[in-house]
Structures are given as structure tokens and as C-alpha cells.
Amino acid sequence: MLGAYVENVRKNTPLVHNITNYVTVNDVANVLLACGGSPIMSDEPEDVEDITSICGGLNINIGTLNQNSIKAMFLAGKKAQELGHVLLLDPVGAGASALRTNTAINLMKELSFDVIRGNISEIKTLALGSGTTKGVDADVADAVTEENLDEAVAFVKTFAKEAGCIVAVTGAIDLISDGEACYVVRNGRPEMGKITGTGCQLSALMTAFLVANKEDKLPAAAAAVCAMGLAGEIGFRHMKPEDGNSTYRNRIIDAIYHMDQETLDQGANYEVR
Amino acid sequence: MLGAYVENVRKNTPLVHNITNYVTVNDVANVLLACGGSPIMSDEPEDVEDITSICGGLNINIGTLNQNSIKAMFLAGKKAQELGHVLLLDPVGAGASALRTNTAINLMKELSFDVIRGNISEIKTLALGSGTTKGVDADVADAVTEENLDEAVAFVKTFAKEAGCIVAVTGAIDLISDGEACYVVRNGRPEMGKITGTGCQLSALMTAFLVANKEDKLPAAAAAVCAMGLAGEIGFRHMKPEDGNSTYRNRIIDAIYHMDQETLDQGANYEVR
């Protein structure tokens, strides 16, 4: 039962430092407040070590990276790691540009992340780019479906083992693995793909969940995925015919605001493989 | 009938690269998703050429320009042009500062835009600043009204001819011309002026419409203007007494989310001069 992990977030008010893109940053801040956490944003190299020091987790999202923020990612990451904080990487657009791919790979080399969370294309890029010579099946399809699920689970497990951290591949079906077990999550709605930033929000949420549940990182990461997907389901139920993606965005964050142990226990739709 | 252009956007899922301001960027992303397009944001010089290469159009908005993003605008613009992508300029604040005016003018000199879209003050600044010695009436009034419409249409046609691209002047009455024909659009509501970023959203929308309708750029640009204005009308009908500009913002994007051929064909309010 994953519901207890959301209660721990509300009890612990985890402070999360976000070096993230300016597109979805407001929603990232509001979703962290909605789940019971507290957000801080800072991407200036001279500022980030101080800021990350007072937090419990660091969420690095390369969605609108620049030379300055890249420096900040490494500085903050090293400081956070030194302090034993939770470290998450959201490699937005890895594979779409050399700078993004290389930055993500270099961050993986220099830092020990607790979680890497992305879509299947981003994660495949990292799996290939990290120079693996065996095991990581780069031919895994570009969307995880019931048909290719076995293959996808094997891919995520293998990459998690190689990366030495939890890997979360999110999409229509979400896979979260530490290399041993793999949570397969079937919450969410396709309409969530029409809102910018649900992935960014999930990365922030997951960081908060891990900070508040440090002894149970894998199920806590899976709980964050279930909570976000379930919020998408709950928010959708409140949609009126004239509502579209902008209102849906609000309703999902609102549903996170009301998410509690009972709701998550009843609504989480997952299996462990 | 302009409705077919919106259907083409939904069929083609145009990928639009936005170098845009951080004020309204989230709404820009959501409106692109709402219309059936797909947004990418990147303003780091080292990143933009790769990113723009995988897109079909580039939307340059100078709303919060800085030295770094200005470099990125030129680099991305040249690459996009080389690849035959749709190029749009939104000269936010041209006339309000030397840096904005000069940046817009230099972008116009070095790049061949498909569309320049702004308010009447911004467009007048560019018309004057581009060094025209005849034809462009700098005395055109600061708002397009039914009273000065003939003069305004002539001004926009002349400037479009000189600039060698579509010019869209938006306000209470919108004018969109390629130098020959001029669409006069009377959709929209005055309350839209109380929301930040409806202009920025329109520029992004227009870029997507042109990418998906490359053979019909002028009517596609007019269709985007009608769609945005009509969304303002539809969204307004759903407003409750306690709703204000923040809710209205959501309702407009929601209305774009539901915009289809029939709705646009029935609601578009325009004439061609």
C-alpha cells in the first residue's frame, strides 16, 4: 500500500531545491506546495550551494538549460550529494540536442542520482549514450505498451542496474525500477499529454516523496507516479464540456492538493514485476 | 472558409521552437498543445540549432530578451531559414527601448521572416526604423479603428510589401497582409487586453498554423488570428460573475483546445480588402 508515503510528505514538509526550466516552473512550485512540500528555485552558480544546503532534495531538470544553469547543476549536485540529499535528474530533451544529451550524461557521470525520470526516448538516449556495450536494448519501442511490456521492463531493469539508481520511465504505462523490482503503473489519462509540464511536476513530486521516505525510495518513487496519474484521473472527473487543457492543469494540481493516504491506497493501480 | 486550416494543424502536429519571454511562456506552451501543435523552448546559443532543426517553425519573441538569447535568436533563425522552416517575429516592446528596437530591426535585416506580428506601436516602430523614405505612413494612429481603417490597411500593406513578408497588426481590429490582400478581423473581446500574453500566444499559434499550411500562409495567418479572437469570445461566454482575468486566461486556452473546423468557419468574423 503506497498511501502512507503521501502522508509522510505532508508530515515532513520536504524542502526541494529545483534547478528547472522556466516553462513549467510555476506549476512545479505549486505541485510541491500541493503535496505538502516546499519549493525553492535557484540556478545561479554563486547561489545554489547555499540554497541546496538548507533543502532535503535537489531536482535537476534540463528543460531550458543554459551555460550558467549547467554550472549551477554540477555545483548544487555535488553539494547535495556531499550532504546526503536526494538527487533526481529529469533529462528533458536528451536526444534532441547534443548539449542536452551530453549534459545529462555528464551529470550521470559526476553525480550519484537517486532517480532518473524521463520518457522512453530520453531514457533510451541515456542508456545508449552512457556507452553500454551489452544488455541495454536500444531497440525497445518508443512507447511502452501491453504488447512490449516484458521487453520494456527488462530494459528499465537493466539500465537501472547499470546506472546504479532508480529509473522511472513514464508514459501511458509507467515503469519504475531499481534494477531488481519493477513497478508497473497504469494510472493516468492520455489527456495529460496535452498539458505542458506534467512530467516536470512528477519529477518534483518524486523528489519530495523520496526526501520524506528515505528508507523506502523505490516504493516512494512509485507512489509519486501513482499519485500524479491518479490526480490526472480525479481532475478529469471534474472537467466540464467546455474545459480544456488549461483548466485540466489546475484540476490536476488541485487533486494533488487533496491527495491523502486513503485516496492513494484506493486509486493506485500498479503491480510489481 | 478558414476552418480547414485549424484541422490541418491537428493533423500535422507542427513542432514549434520558441525563443520567447519567461513571462508568458507557460501559456505559449499550453496554447500550442491546445491547438494540436507541440512546443519546444530553448534559448541557449549552443542548444538552439539542434533544437530548431527537429522543428517545423521558429517563433522569436523578444519580450524578455538578453544578450544570450539574442545570440540564440540569430543562430536559430539562420538555421531555421536554411532548412526552410516557418519564421515568425514578435517584436515585443519595439519602440520602448533601443535594445528591443535594434534587435528587431537587425533580426529583420538578417532573416527572412514569414510573419511579423505585433501591436500597432511596435509595427510602426519597425516601419520607421527600417529606414523607409517613402510610403510608410508613420502618422497612422495608435489604434486601428473603423474611422482610420482605410489608412491603417494601406499602412500595413505598404509595410508588408517593404518587409517582404506577412505583417499582422493585432488590436481591437486585426489586420493581416502580405502586401497585396489584407484580412480585416473583428473577432475578440476587449477583456483580452487584461490578460498577459494573448499576443504571445497568438504568435505561437500563428507559427503552428503556418507550418501546417505552408501553401496558404496568408489565410492560415488570418485563421490563427480569427481562432484566437473567437476563443476569447467563446471563453467569455463561460465566465461567471466572480471570474476575472486569471480564469479568463484558462478559458481562452480551453476554447482553443476545442476549436475545430466548424466552430471556426461559423465564428470567424473577417473581410478581405
Next chain:
Amino acid sequence: MLGAYVENVRKNTPLVHNITNYVTVNDVANVLLACGGSPIMSDEPEDVEDITSICGGLNINIGTLNQNSIKAMFLAGKKAQELGHVLLLDPVGAGASALRTNTAINLMKELSFDVIRGNISEIKTLALGSGTTKGVDADVADAVTEENLDEAVAFVKTFAKEAGCIVAVTGAIDLISDGEACYVVRNGRPEMGKITGTGCQLSALMTAFLVANKEDKLPAAAAAVCAMGLAGEIGFRHMKPEDGNSTYRNRIIDAIYHMDQETLDQGANYEVR
């Protein structure tokens, strides 16, 4: 009666230049439009002097400061001061990092602010950091309550006198003082703390209120605080059971959109000490 100050904002349409963080900037722009003002954002050193020159007030918020924007803050601040504009400082995160604390203190040294607005921790940091050797009670508690109100009022008055400007400490109870009188405001709701950026919005609102009421800066600042808190109360009344912090954000800005003299006169809850 503070209601007249909101009417003056609607009559004067104060143009406010914001150098502010990218987290809450969209809400800052929309709240300025909601109250009858007009926002401009610019944080590029080469751009800010021109931009601030056409405005009536400058709102400096260090929420996501960087080396470039810090330069811009000083340049814009000096130009705004030279032109007699309203100057407000929102020292977001002062005390959380050396860069933030030092930047805020240096801004206070080089510029004559009309208002400094922050939470009690930020204001305490500045009171200590500015090198006061007497009078400023650094032991004031970390939240203003009915129990420590006398002490907190004395602290704010003393710091306002030393800083030579209006100081506004906002929280469950808000204190606004010019060193002589102190407005004690009891509007607002605790749920406002679950939305990112209500403080940033208030700073922008306050700047607009002062620009439109230059002869009555202290009551105008108090009026802005009452208006924001009252908007929180009004917005909350329209919340449905499924609504959360994201919808609440919209409702508060919507309530500012409808705020008028009568509403503020009837709803403002304050005393002067």
C-alpha cells in the same frame, strides 16, 4: 478608509517595471493587470534603463537572481531613483544564501527604496545584516502573532526608521510601518501560503498602489496589503470542495480584478498603532 486608493490605481493605470523571478512572473503580470496597472518585465542590463524610464515604479524581487539580473537591478534602480519613481524591494530568500542577503543589503545601501516588503525572516535578516547596533530586536519571533504583536510592531517601526522607508512584514498578521505609524492588517487566509507567489504578487500590487497614490504612500501600501488579503478571503468563498491551491491562485487574481472602493472599504480589516 483605504478604498479610494484602489480606485486611483484604476484611474491612473500605473506602469510598473518588474525585475522579478521566473517562478511567479506570470501571476505578477496578471495581478498588475487585474488591479488596473500595467506590467513590463526586463532584466537585461542593456535594456532596463530605457524600460524603467517609461514606467512609474520599479519592483525589484530577488527570487531567482543571477549575476546578470543583479547588474540590472542596480542600473534600473539608479535610473528609477533619478526619475523619482516608486522603488520597492522584495528580498526573497534573504537569509537563505549569502548572495541573496548581500544583494539585498547592497541594494538598500545604494538605493533609496520607498518600501521593503518581505516575510519576518527576510526582514529580520536585513535588520541584522544592515549593521544596526541598537534598537532592532533580533529576537523577535519568527511569526507575528497576537501574543508577540507589541514586540513585532516595535521591531518593524524601528527598522523602518533605520532603513528610512516603509517596511512591510507580511504573514498571518501583516505590519506596515514608516517608522511612525504602523498598520496592523488581519485580512487573508492561511491557505494563501499554499500558493507560490502571493508575496511576489503583493509586492507588485503595492508598487502600483504607491505609483497611483504618491502623496499617501503609507496608507496606499496598507491598502495593497488589505486588498491582497481580502482577495484571498473572497476567492476562498468561491472554492468548491474539489478545488485546491491551483484554482485558488486563479480565484485570488480574479478577486483583485473585481476589487473596488466599496469592497475594500467594507472588507479591509486593520488598525493603526
